Amino acid sequence: MLCSRIRTALSARLDGEALPPGLTARRLDVHLAGCQDCRRWDARARALTAAVGSAAAHDDEAAASAGDGGPASVEALLARLRPGRRAG
Ligand SMILES: [Zn+2]
Structure with missing residues (x-):
């Protein structure tokens, strides 16, 4: 079995x-x-x-939040949802 054929197949397997x-x-x-x-x-x-794969996932996240007011508003939403720590 030629290694080049094996590697072609391995690459295909990785790509699904x-x-x-x-x-x-x-x-x-x-x-x-x-x-x-x-x-x-x-x-x-x-x-x-x-x-x-992780780079692509990151791009998806960026694209999703960009149409939603950006990461800043997501942070603000999360801050509101989080059980607040009482000051003091
Ligand atoms: Zn080999």
């Missing part, structure tokens, strides 16, 4: 896409178990995917 024909999750795992290079590649790809 279908695996290339002829490859199964089990075959990927068997290859990873015996191939340190691909294990490293998979770890790096996962880290990248996680970083991209």
